[in-house]
Amino acid sequence: MRQSTYLVPTLRDVPSDADIASHRLMLRAGLIRQSAAGVYSFLPIGTKVLRNIEAIVREEMDAKGAQELLMPAIQPAELWQESGRWEAYGSELMRIKDRHNRDFALGPTHEEVVTALLKADVKSYKKLPMNVYQIQAKYRDERRPRFGVLRSREFLMKDAYTFDTSFEGLDKQYEAMYDAYTKIFQRCGLDFRAVVADSGAMGGKDTHEFMVLSDVGEDTIAYSDESDFAANIEIAPVNVQYERADEEQQPLQTVDTPNVKTIEEVASYLQTSEDQLIKSLLFIVDERPVLVLVRGDHEVNDVKVKHVTDGQSVELATEEETKRYIGTTPGFVGPIGVSEEVKVLADHAVEVLVNAVCGANETDKHHKNVNPERDFSGVQYDDLRTIQEGDPSPDGKGTIQFREGIEVGHVFKLGTRYSEALGATFLDENGSDKPMVMGSYGIGVSRTLAAIIEQHHDDQGIIWPASVAPFDVHLICVQTKDDEQRQLAESLYSQLQGAGLDVLLDDRKERPGVKFNDADLLGLPIRITVGKKASEGIVELKVRKSGEMDEIASDECIEVIQERLAHL
Amino acid sequence: MRQSTYLVPTLRDVPSDADIASHRLMLRAGLIRQSAAGVYSFLPIGTKVLRNIEAIVREEMDAKGAQELLMPAIQPAELWQESGRWEAYGSELMRIKDRHNRDFALGPTHEEVVTALLKADVKSYKKLPMNVYQIQAKYRDERRPRFGVLRSREFLMKDAYTFDTSFEGLDKQYEAMYDAYTKIFQRCGLDFRAVVADSGAMGGKDTHEFMVLSDVGEDTIAYSDESDFAANIEIAPVNVQYERADEEQQPLQTVDTPNVKTIEEVASYLQTSEDQLIKSLLFIVDERPVLVLVRGDHEVNDVKVKHVTDGQSVELATEEETKRYIGTTPGFVGPIGVSEEVKVLADHAVEVLVNAVCGANETDKHHKNVNPERDFSGVQYDDLRTIQEGDPSPDGKGTIQFREGIEVGHVFKLGTRYSEALGATFLDENGSDKPMVMGSYGIGVSRTLAAIIEQHHDDQGIIWPASVAPFDVHLICVQTKDDEQRQLAESLYSQLQGAGLDVLLDDRKERPGVKFNDADLLGLPIRITVGKKASEGIVELKVRKSGEMDEIASDECIEVIQERLAHL
Structure with a gap:
């Protein structure tokens, strides 16, 4: 892609309303633009990263035998009334009336729709277990949208639902999803913890949140400094043997x-x-x-x-x-x-x-x-109090520490909460009718993007993990007026693309300083600079993450880049 | 994918409310299910076809240098008021109020949002021309949703917008999009015409509709039997030299x-x-x-x-x-x-x-x-009348015939209609402020899927063109209880997948007749049947399109399938 006509409007100044790093950098590097409070457009470079994250999500979901489908965002109110959530969900549920004055919800999640879908078409234990998922825009009318796409009102989500004949089956699917989520967030380059959490309004038991450790975040995680215990402080049990003071009781x-x-x-x-x-x-x-x-x-x-x-x-x-x-x-x-x-x-x-x-x-x-x-x-x-830093870890190993966390994923055991409310039953091997046993699993795709930046940046800009980077290489032509530089840059542009590398060519008529600053801001893993030594066939390679720079022969570029990328 | 736990609920009976072939077959073959009037879920096999069409669309758009982005579905009413469409769009525009009682539209199209986006970030002729697109759910509150996903209220669309410094630039981009659309619909296996059309409420001039020829459809196309002239009868000019009768005028x-x-x-x-x-x-x-x-x-x-x-x-x-x-x-x-x-x-x-x-x-x-x-x-x-069958073609070549058409794509020259209304200007080479010259281009992705079925089916079911087929091969194990058959089927399942083929394995405990009927209904390009001759290593290959059947050695399967697929 040629940067001269690419819609990647970088900003030099820090937008005043953005108070966390990922929000600032997403605006400055031209990944997003706000359209209304909590409502964003993803510009091309942001969209490319979303697509890369989606591809990782799809691969790991498909590897577990999950089936992708696509349910509508507009959902009939009747389904939400049957489940009892039309009232319970409150003002976060965006509601809409059609021309016939019928009520619809703009889906924040799809338990009702998917349960109704399987109720109609899955009648026998022979079709179970089943795991279906979708990647789709979701809606939540947040009271205080903030932190850019971390808490927005329209956001991209992967939601999955499992259906089983038994709770043992649900346990297995829950394990499989837990494993898939672990792989997904690892591949996205995130430092995260799967923490025990409260199931809130979802109406299930047994739930884990996948929390990206961060200096900002809306949740606090209590974790052990010596074991893998981690829980949202909302739910973390306190397991302390208090001792009675050795003192005489005085009269009241x-x-x-x-x-x-x-x-x-x-x-x-x-x-x-x-x-x-x-x-x-x-x-x-x-x-x-x-x-x-x-x-x-x-x-x-x-x-x-x-x-x-x-x-x-x-x-x-x-x-x-x-x-x-x-x-x-x-x-x-x-x-x-x-x-x-x-x-x-x-x-x-x-x-x-x-x-x-x-x-x-x-x-x-x-x-x-x-x-x-x-x-x-x-x-x-x-046990009625909130855990504190310094408390012994509830698993008996180590001491509790706190970190802020950004929730990027959530796995729930729903049980029969929705299948009973909506009558989604199946015939078991003995011919008796039973409610399906369900699980629900979400990943905030746009939120994951922000969390990656939150963990991968420095003062100069973003530092993309190669797995999700919008391009592999930023190819910079220092002086576009210089024929030798321009020709070598153009030739490398073709060669690198021919080798399957995704390249952003900075062909703009801008000062070198502007180009280098933008390159650091955009944070592509490898920067190749075609400058004064173009006539000798020598270019400069910079690894964004380490800052390491090398002069290399232009005809070795492909090999060296591929070798470096394999480690980023 | 194993059919036993795949969510592909085939129906034997023709649903009574579906009165065109594609709608009937999409229900019967388990591609879609209705969630509310004009609102559908795409089940896994339908979703796979959508993804295949999307991939073709992306490839051809990217080949023209178009940039993918993702704008929000909820759009501030202010933008629509500025363009004058908040009132003009009427009751087809779905409207929503947020918790603060602010008005939003659920986007049926994105001219306003994209114009506001480029207005803010593209200030100079140096960044132009630009072509941006997205693939996204769109909303239109149809008075009479019908024909399944052909006229639904939530549908998947690719919409693109071009921005130029001049009308000559617009002409070039329009040509490029016209060419991309032609390739896209050809690759989808469609017999279509690009017809001159009315620009309606979009407010532009020069517009073509890409119409899939069909026996059903909501538009009638007038085309020449001897040239490539084709136009929507709404707009087709009448070019007849009428002759005065050689008769004496009588008194009134x-x-x-x-x-x-x-x-x-x-x-x-x-x-x-x-x-x-x-x-x-x-x-x-x-x-x-x-x-x-x-x-x-x-x-x-x-x-x-x-x-x-x-x-x-x-x-x-x-x-x-x-x-x-x-x-x-x-x-x-x-x-x-x-x-x-x-x-x-x-x-x-x-x-x-x-x-x-x-x-x-x-x-x-x-x-x-x-x-x-x-x-x-x-x-x-x-010229005030509607063209008729039998009229001479307006281009002077041949005679006009009528066909029904399904509109799958639409290209418009918008000119400065939106850029002037919203103040999206750029500085030209002489430093003067000018409105950007815009084009707008849409493809109904879910509608294209239905149109493909409308043109590719027979009495038994769908006949997918290989380019968009949900799987390449339907592998049928006739008797799952038979060890030899089951083992050969399982072994072929691994081998074919290993060779990069996408395979649906019918491992259900169903009667052979049910399996064969479902295979014809689902319409995958190649069927491989593992039956009685499994012990001899012989399987049956059937080409869905031609009905042609062959017995082949199971170890030649991959080669033969790949050769056949290349021609489907």
């Missing part, structure tokens, strides 16, 4: 704590440490009050509260609700003497406290010398 | 024609022929009355009326409007004595009539012995 006391509300203020006012305090937070779980206790230096994990209570909706109580159920204002809430209407849950760390402090359910008052085993009644203890 | 007469209204009734009642009658139809063109006269055996072409009057909207007048402007009811309308407010246009064929008949603008009365050159005043003569 009520003390004045005028206008002293936060954990920090209480600890300081009562001259004790935060880990001697009990934090009491009132939640409303499916319209019922639930008081949750954790140690003062810990944080309540509402995903765990949701699981322990088997609740659908978990919200922190308002001040008004706190008054109604507890009789005091937040800041002075505690578990002693609350009405039976309020369920009390406490984290394991609370159970072993001796002579601790908690709110007294009266404005400006706290209890001192609180001993849960003596003073609390009807409390259910469980 | 008014006769009673009680309740005699239609051309047929009048001709019969007055014992004359239809070609001696003048048909007078009142139209409302942009709110002004226009009376159009054609010969009784001809039809008014309203596209021509639109062009001749330079009108935006051309509608046949209602009975009420006819009364208001002419003073009589339709059936008795004529040009003699109409008020000056009514513009009168007549087709060339009317001008030469001698002693003809027309309505007398009075209920139950007609004029006889009408001689336009004597009796009419203020009439403008032009």
Whole structure:
């Protein structure tokens, strides 16, 4: 491709609204342009990388026997009503009415459509297991689209769905997809972790997120410094054997704590440490009050509260609700003497406290010398807090560290959630009707592109892994007015293409500095510069990743390039 | 791919709602399933054919230096308002509101988005010419979706846009795209014509439709039986030198024609022929009355009326409007004595009539012995009728014939319609600002698939051209319970795949008749049957297209298949 008429508009300045590296570089290197908030066009060089990632995805999916299909983006509302997600999905679901005023969803995912499809055409165990996938634009009306294509409203996704006769079959397919995803992200040159995650609104159990480790990201990953344990902190279990302090229990006391509300203020006012305090937070779980206790230096994990209570909706109580159920204002809430209407849950760390402090359910008052085993009644203890850096790893090996992560893939065991709701059954070997056992698997293709840049760049620009690079070689003609340089560049352009290399020829009438800066910005693996030594048949080869430069004979170019590419 | 777990649900019965061959066969052979009216899923075998067509499209587009990009399907309403199409496109444009109540269109085409894109990033003549394209789902809320994917509401399209500094440049790019389209449809095995067409709502001049000749279709093509002239009958010019009858003019007469209204009734009642009658139809063109006269055996072409009057909207007048402007009811309308407010246009064929008949603008009365050159005043003569079978070809060579056509491609010269509306200008060599000169080019990818089937099938099923076939070979194991047959089939399956052939292995436990019928229905170019002679190493080869069958040694399979495929 000739750069002179190629739509790759590089920008010298950093766009002001882009605050992460991949977003800045995708704009500066002319990969994307914004069309509306969270809606982007991929320019040719961005599109080439998307196609390369898609090809890797297809190869690894096909290798597992998955079948590519193509479902429509506009989906009848009836299917979403049957599954119950028409309401549940909320305002992230883009909705559309056709000319007959019928409701449709713009698909954020395709569980309903694919289940209806297989329900109609797969009736017998003989056709199962089956794994179908597609690569397609998806829609999610994000409240705050940001980070460029990392969180956009229209994005490219590979979604796959498996159908089995049994949960054992599902386990196997889940393993196969887990393996395919591992290979895909490895081939994309990504440093990632498969982390245990919450299944959220998808309605399944057993789920892993494939997280690209990064300095930015919307998820925090807790991982062990000594094992391969990794989990989203939303879900990471805490596995600590707390020990009871060897101290005598003192009589319970009520003390004045005028206008002293936060954990920090209480600890300081009562001259004790935060880990001697009990934090009491009132939640409303499916319209019922639930008081949750954790140690003062810990944080309540509402995903765990949701699981322990088997609740659908978990919200922190308002001040008004706190008054109604507890009789005091937040800041002075505690578990002693609350009405039976309020369920009390406490984290394991609370159970072993001796002579601790908690709110007294009266404005400006706290209890001192609180001993849960003596003073609390009807409390259910469980793992309710968020894991912290420095905690022992739940698998017993090593210590927990945190990293930010970009979610590029997600594998779910759905079970029969959708097949039961939509009636997708099959006849088993004994002729009885059973719901299909399903799995769901997604890869954010456009997001993977951004994640690759997030991990592969320097101050000068992008550094593409050869596996997904938009071109193999950036061939630069320093002086297009110089006949010898131009002729050698043109001749190399033909030769390299003839050898199967994908080449971007910088044939622009620009200053050499502009060309070299653009080459670093675009980040193709190999740069070949045809300059002053063209008359001697000598060109310069630069490896973008290492910065290593060599002068080589132009007639050795192909060999040397192929050899270098094999290691990039 | 193993058919036992492949999602290719063949149907024995003809679906009742499918009334054309391609729609029936796409349902029966398991290529598509309907998800809502005009909204389809492509199952794996349909998706494979789409991908094959896409690959051909990409190769031919890339060969012309076109650059692939990917624009979003959701498009800001502001862009459509700037171009004036937000209103003009009417209810076929699917509209969507986001969570902030902002309006978006679901793109039926991308002139606005691509123009805005190039406006922002291409400022100089040095970057031009440029040709960008994408392959993407498009949306059109058809009033009557029908014929399966031939007229659906979500469909796959390749759309391309060219940008030039001059109209001469546009002409060159138009030629290049015309040539690419010709190659694409040839490679898809289609019998088609590039026909001159009306540019409709696209707002350009010079446009060709690529029409696949067919027995069904929504367009009628007029073509010459002796030259390559072909045009949509909407637009085909009539180039006939009418001769005046050698007859004496008689005095104008008014006769009673009680309740005699239609051309047929009048001709019969007055014992004359239809070609001696003048048909007078009142139209409302942009709110002004226009009376159009054609010969009784001809039809008014309203596209021509639109062009001749330079009108935006051309509608046949209602009975009420006819009364208001002419003073009589339709059936008795004529040009003699109409008020000056009514513009009168007549087709060339009317001008030469001698002693003809027309309505007398009075209920139950007609004029006889009408001689336009004597009796009419203020009439403008032009080409206003639709071409007919038997007319001489407008290029002077041969006679016009009609065929139905399926539009699979369309090339337009847009000129500066969009660049001026959206302000997409460039600096020319002299530093002055000029609007880019644009072209727009579309291929219906999913529609092309249906058109291929429409031209390549028989009573048994589809007959895929090898270039787009979902698999090269259908390998059938007649008795899967027979060890020798199964082993030979499995061994051939590996060998053929190893030789780069794409093979569908029928490993189902079905009766041989079912397998053979499905093979004919699916229509893969070559069928290899492993049956009773497996023990002798002999298999049967059948060419789907010709029906030709041979027994061959299994170890010669690869060679023979490759040789046959080269001719299919």
